[in-house]
Amino acid sequence: MKRILDVKNLNVSFHTFAGEVKAVRGVNIHLDKGESLAVVGESGSGKSVTSKAIMRLLPEKTSEIKEGQILFEGKDLARLSNREMEKIRGSEISMIFQDPMTSLNPTMTIGKQIMEGLRKHQNLSKQEAKERAINLLKLVNIPNPELRVNEYPHQFSGGMRQRVVIAIALACNPKVLIADEPTTALDVTIQAQILDLMRDLQEKTGTAIILITHDLGVVANLSQRVAVMYGGTIVETGTTDEVFYNPKHPYTWGLLASMPKLDAKDKELLAIPGTPPNLLKPPVGCPFAARCPHAMQVCTDHMPDATELSSTHQAACWLLDERAPKVEPPEAAVVGGAR
Amino acid sequence: MVRFIGKRIFYMLITLLVIASFTFFLMKLLPGTPFNNEEKLTAEQKTMLYQKYGLDKPVPVQYLNYLGKLAKGDFGVSFQQDNRSVTTIITERIGPSAVLGIEATIVGTIIGLFMGIIAALRSNTWIDYWTSIVAVLGISIPSFVFAGALQYFVGVKLRWLPVAQWEGPEYHVLPTLSLAVFVVATVARFMRTEMLEVLGQDYITTAKSKGIANSVVVMKHTVRNALIPVVTILGPLAVNLITGTLIIEQIFAVPGLGSQFVSSIQQNDFPVIMGTTIFYSTAFIIVILIVDILYGVIDPRIRVAGGKE
Numbered sequence: 264m265k266r267i268l269d270v271k272n273l274n275v276s277f278h279t280f281a282g283e284v285k286a287v288r289g290v291n292i293h294l295d296k297g298e299s300l301a302v303v304g305e306s307g308s309g310k311s312v313t314s315k316a317i318m319r320l321l322p323e324k325t326s327e328i329k330e331g332q333i334l335f336e337g338k339d340l341a342r343l344s345n346r347e348m349e350k351i352r353g354s355e356i357s358m359i360f361q362d363p364m365t366s367l368n369p370t371m372t373i374g375k376q377i378m379e380g381l382r383k384h385q386n387l388s389k390q391e392a393k394e395r396a397i398n399l400l401k402l403v404n405i406p407n408p409e410l411r412v413n414e415y416p417h418q419f420s421g422g423m424r425q426r427v428v429i430a431i432a433l434a435c436n437p438k439v440l441i442a443d444e445p446t447t448a449l450d451v452t453i454q455a456q457i458l459d460l461m462r463d464l465q466e467k468t469g470t471a472i473i474l475i476t477h478d479l480g481v482v483a484n485l486s487q488r489v490a491v492m493y494g495g496t497i498v499e500t501g502t503t504d505e506v507f508y509n510p511k512h513p514y515t516w517g518l519l520a521s522m523p524k525l526d527a528k529d530k531e532l533l534a535i536p537g538t539p540p541n542l543l544k545p546p547v548g549c550p551f552a553a554r555c556p557h558a559m560q561v562c563t564d565h566m567p568d569a570t571e572l573s574s575t576h577q578a579a580c581w582l583l584d585e586r587a588p589k590v591e592p593p594e595a596a597v598v599g600g601a602r
Numbered sequence: 603m604v605r606f607i608g609k610r611i612f613y614m615l616i617t618l619l620v621i622a623s624f625t626f627f628l629m630k631l632l633p634g635t636p637f638n639n640e641e642k643l644t645a646e647q648k649t650m651l652y653q654k655y656g657l658d659k660p661v662p663v664q665y666l667n668y669l670g671k672l673a674k675g676d677f678g679v680s681f682q683q684d685n686r687s688v689t690t691i692i693t694e695r696i697g698p699s700a701v702l703g704i705e706a707t708i709v710g711t712i713i714g715l716f717m718g719i720i721a722a723l724r725s726n727t728w729i730d731y732w733t734s735i736v737a738v739l740g741i742s743i744p745s746f747v748f749a750g751a752l753q754y755f756v757g758v759k760l761r762w763l764p765v766a767q768w769e770g771p772e773y774h775v776l777p778t779l780s781l782a783v784f785v786v787a788t789v790a791r792f793m794r795t796e797m798l799e800v801l802g803q804d805y806i807t808t809a810k811s812k813g814i815a816n817s818v819v820v821m822k823h824t825v826r827n828a829l830i831p832v833v834t835i836l837g838p839l840a841v842n843l844i845t846g847t848l849i850i851e852q853i854f855a856v857p858g859l860g861s862q863f864v865s866s867i868q869q870n871d872f873p874v875i876m877g878t879t880i881f882y883s884t885a886f887i888i889v890i891l892i893v894d895i896l897y898g899v900i901d902p903r904i905r906v907a908g909g910k911e
Contacts, residue, residue, distance in 0.1 A: 320810055345816070353813030360811075365804040370826050370902060379822075380812035415902040431812065 267471055268294040268317070268356075268439055273331035273341075275309075275316050284542050286312045288495040289331070292473075294439065299465060299472040301482040301503070303518065304492035307539050310475045313492070314441045316341075317473075318358055319348045335439070354384035357432040361444040363424035367416035373400075373427050374412035377434055384435045399430040402467075403460060422453035429460065436468060443475045458484050479522050483507065488575070491515050494540045494550025496566075501576035507598045511570075511578040513590075514551045520595035533595055549581065557582060557590050603898075610894070614887045618880060619669075625879045626668060629872055630661050636681040636870040655681065668876070677880075678873035682866075688877035692859060696881075698768050699851065699858035703843050705778040710785025710839075715832075717786065718793025719825065725798060733790055740787025745846050749780035749853045766855040777854040781846050785839055792835055796828035803827070830901050833893055840889040844882055 275287035287309040294300050302310045315321045317333055319340060333340040335356065340348065357380075360366040368376060377399055378392040387395065393412065400408035403426040416424055425445065432440055442461065446454040462485055465472055474486055482489055483503060490500040491514065499512040510516055517535035537554035540546050546553070552562035561581050570583040582590050637643070637651060652658040656667060671678060677688035721733035756776060757765035764773050800806065801824055809823045810816075848860035855861075859878060866874035897904050 318811060320807055349813045349815060351813065352811055358808075358811040360804055360808060362804060366808045368805040368809065368823050368827065370830075370900065371823070372902075376808075379809070379814055379818075383812070383814050417903045428808070431808070434812075 265296040266293055267296045267336060268292075268473075269332075269334040270313070270317065271332045271334065273313065273316060273333065274329040275312050275321065275326060276329050277326045279325070279543075282543050285545050286495055286542055287316065288542075288545060290492070290495075290497055292490050292497065292500070294471050294473060296438070297465075297469045297471055298488065299474065299486045300488045300490065301474045301476060301486035302490045302492055303476055303479060303482055305477055305539060307542075308492040309495040309542075310492045311443055314358070314443050314473060314475050318352060318356060318441060319343070319345075320352075320358070350384070353380040353437070354435040355437055356439040356441065357435070357437040359425075359428050359432045359440065359442040359445045362448040363421055363428050364448065366428055367424055369416055372413050372415055373419070377412075377427070377431050380431065380434045395434070396430075399434055400427070402433070402464070403427070403430045405430075421449055422456060425449060425453075425457055426460065429457075429464070433464065433468065433470070437470060439473065440470045441473045441475070444477070445474070446478070446481060447476070454481075461485060479507075479518060491518065494545065495542055496550060496579070497569075498551065498580070499578040501572070501578075505573065505576040509572075509576070510592060510596060511572060511576075511583060512551075512580045513555045513557055513582070515578075516592045516596040517554075519598060520593055549579070559587070607891070607895070610891050614884075614891070617887060618883055621883045622669070622672065622876065622880055623665070625876060626665055627661070629875055630664075632867075632870055634870050636872055672880075677877040680866075680871055680874050682869050682871045682874070688873045691862065691874060692877055692881055695857065695859040695862045697858075698856050699847050699860055702774070702777055702781065702850070702856060702858065703847055705774060706781035706785060706843055706846075707839075709778055710782035711789055711836075713782070714786040714789025715793050717790040719797055719820075721790065721794040722797030722801065722828075723820065725794075730794075733794065737787040737791045740783045741791070743783070745780050745784055746849050746853055748783050749777070749850055752776045752780055753853070766853075768854070768856045768858075773854075777850050777856060780853075781843060781850050784842055784846065788835055788839060789832065792832050793828060796831050797824060800824050800828045826900065830897070833896050833900060836896075837890050837893050840886060844886060 270290060270292045273287055273290040274285070277284040277286055290309070290313055292300065292302070292313070302313065304310045312321065316328055317335075317340065321328075328341045331341065335351065338351075340351065343351070367373065374393060374396050377396040378387075378389070381387050381392045381395055382389075397408045397412050400411060405411055405423060405426055411419075416427070419427060429445075445461070446457050449457060458481060461472070464470070472485070474481070476482060486503055488501065489503050489506040490497050491506065491512065492498070493514050499506060499510065499515045501509075506515060507519070510519060514535075520533045521535060523532055535554055540550045540553065546563065548561070548563040548565050549555070549558075549567055552558045555562065559581060565581075567579045567581045567584075569577040569579045571577055572583075581587055636655075636657075637648075643651070649658070656664060659667070668678070677692075679685045679687050680691060683691065717733050717736070721730045724730055753765045753776065756762050763775050765776075767773055806819060806823055809819045847858060848864060850856070851858040851860035852864065859881070862874065863878040863882070865871075866878065
């Protein structure tokens with residue numbers, strides 16, 4: 264498969280009054296053509312920052328890509344000028360946002376909002392762009408697209424708006440689609456519809472997807488590969504099967520264990536005790552050491568390197584060192600039954 | 603929309619009736635009489651004068667008579683200016699006031715919006731700080747102080763522009779500026795805040811993610827949304843302009859309605875006081891109506907809500 268996006272050793276910092284916040288510290292992710300990668304992690308783990316860095320949508324004044332490369336078809340996006348980046352944004356790489364209630368302009372018809380990108384990147388006439396917009400609305404299953412195209416966002420429900428946002432993102436047939444928690448703000452029945460739609464559209468268009476989420480259920484549904492982020496670093500990455508059925512990092516165990524299970528009726532919901540590290544002063548060692556039940560002295564002193572478990576599966580944990588004691592994942596983290 | 607405006611006009615008339623009634627009774631409490639040199643008049647002459655203008659009747663009767671005439675559009679005649687009708691006085695005097703008010707609104711709003719937008723786009727730079735300083739000064743310095751300063755420096759010291767009077771375009775500059783300062787300051791401050799608010803919204807990120815140029819993001823997505831709350835302050839600004847013209851017209855000797863209003867109060871010229879009050883109130887209520895209609899033009903959410911009613 265052809266590699267389309269390769270993020271190498273990405274470091275992103277925010278400059279705040281309190282000092283430099285190192286939100287992303289040495290992230291490596293890659294994406295092949297037509298592939299779907301999920302980036303999971305809790306709030307503040309750096310997953311959204313990573314995606315915004317790829318789109319170059321981080322605030323210019325307060326943030327900075329300190330180090331690393333974002334190679335998209337051989338071009339380093341981190342070094343492009345704003346003007347060059349405008350040509351890529353929306354046409355080659357586009358993005359779906361978390362909250363459909365706020366991510367559409369309330370004073371512009373949705374038709375115009377879809378047409379904007381088309382007219383800029385594909386030089387379509389107004390008429391052609393409008394026809395394309397109607398087709399896109401049809402593609403995302405909005406009824407009466409000929410009428411709806413002239414309506415305003417407030418005339419759409421939350422789920423409908425997210426469909427519109429997806430239509431905007433897909434308008435110019437992008438090669439990469441970054442979906443930043445696309446279902447978090449929607450209620451559960453609508454979530455399933457939107458996920459179905461995204462899977463369907465991926466099959467139709469062959470767009471590669473980076474799905475940012477904290478919902479492991481969503482991951483299992485949509486993605487072939489998973490990267491688990493914690494404290495601004497990637498702690499484990501592998502195919503969805505590898506990460507779900509053979510997780511190696513204690514943080515992944517914690518995440519899997521804290522997923523509510525339908526059969527565990529009377530059991531308490533499990534949580535990972537403690538709080539994420541303060542990235543103003545990131546820990547020298549493993550970022551998860553402070554919350555890890557298996558932490559050793561070495562964990563707080565040295566950052567573990569990624570251990571290759573298979574050609575696709577890597578985890579950064581000292582437990583995987585040959586000198587470390589053998590630890591089995593907790594009962595609750597075992598995902599029951601083979602798929 | 604038609605029904606909405608119709609309803610609003612009905613409420614407008616009620617408001618005007620209340621204002622007219624209040625003004626009428628307050629005016630009757632003013633000390634003195636409308637006639638000059640009253641002490642020189644004989645008792646007979648006085649009675650004749652009072653009878654002629656209907657001032658001999660009890661106040662409630664005078665009130666009903668006045669309302670009756672008002673309903674027919676008759677504002678009465680001035681006691682002071684050789685029995686000229688109030689309508690003529692107002693139509694003669696309204697020109698300069700309206701020109702001054704409209705010029706100040708347009709100049710002030712345009713400069714204010716421009717300053718606000720630039721300050722927001724360059725927030726926390728020296729441009730932003732200077733805009734803030736200008737805005738604070740503009741709001742805190744009364745327009746008459748500013749008018750005096752302009753007259754002294756630009757008019758007397760530099761002799762660039764005439765100090766007062768109302769004869770040609772060059773006479774408009776100083777009074778317009780004095781009136782516009784407050785508008786500039788208010789609009790700039792508001793626009794800056796709203797721009798910053800809108801620039802932080804998710805839909806701006808969406809717009810950027812489409813790859814459209816930054817200037818388009820600002821013009822098409824940010825400014826329009828930031829304008830919605832700014833329209834709100836146009837109402838209070840209109841009040842300020844109307845009261846502002848009263849003073850500015852005096853300072854610059856502009857032959858407008860404002861100076862007429864002030865002198866009519868000093869002279870107890872009852873019909874002129876009533877006429878100008880009703881005129882100013884109507885102007886103000888119409889401005890508010892226009893502001894409400896403007897909302898709908900800018901914000902589709904309000905437009906549709908109104909249409910369904």
